[in-house]
Amino acid sequence: MRFRRLTNEELFALETEFKQFLVISEQYDEEWRELVETSPEKAEEFIVLFSDLVLEKVYRQVTYLVHFSDSMVSFFDVRNNPLKAYHIKRSDHLPLQDEPVLQQVLMEHFDQLSFYIGEKSLVGEKADEVFDLIRKGSEVCEESYFLNYTAHFTRI
Numbered sequence: 001m002r003f004r005r006l007t008n009e010e011l012f013a014l015e016t017e018f019k020q021f022l023v024i025s026e027q028y029d030e031e032w033r034e035l036v037e038t039s040p041e042k043a044e045e046f047i048v049l050f051s052d053l054v055l056e057k058v059y060r061q062v063t064y065l066v067h068f069s070d071s072m073v074s075f076f077d078v079r080n081n082p083l084k085a086y087h088i089k090r091s092d093h094l095p096l097q098d099e100p101v102l103q104q105v106l107m108e109h110f111d112q113l114s115f116y117i118g119e120k121s122l123v124g125e126k127a128d129e130v131f132d133l134i135r136k137g138s139e140v141c142e143e144s145y146f147l148n149y150t151a152h153f154t155r156i
Contacts, residue, residue, distance in 0.1 A: 059127035064146035
């Protein structure tokens with residue numbers, strides 16, 4: 001498995017696409033039901049393959065990510081190679097665990113923040129890098145959200 005297996009809820013939401021995938025794989029309704037009953041491990045292989053195809057497409061389309069950790073917030077621009085990373089670190093080691101805290105700290109304690117910008121060249125495929133960042137706790141964010149916070153880097 002390259003990424004992860006889709007949850008049952010995700011598979012249910014993609015039921016039409018999964019049925020199309022099965023038809024392309026020559027697994028029609030009767031054949032699929034028989035496969036599930038007689039060879040569940042083979043049926044699971046189809047689900048894993050479908051999961052990887054879906055997630056690869058999703059991860060390739062991701063443009064921005066954010067990651068909150070104890071004392072740092074990281075924003076990632078994954079549109080191009082090299083990937084760009086913007087880190088806001090709080091010098092007093094108080095947590096920056098979510099957006100409301102970050103907003104407050106930016107307004108009240110801007111001078112206690114350190115700003116870092118970095119780049120990372122892709123070694124493999126973008127989808128794999130995005131998956132790795134998400135697996136480590138990053139979340140997809142909108143462009144406006146990303147730009148709102150990375151605009152502070154122009155003040156340094």
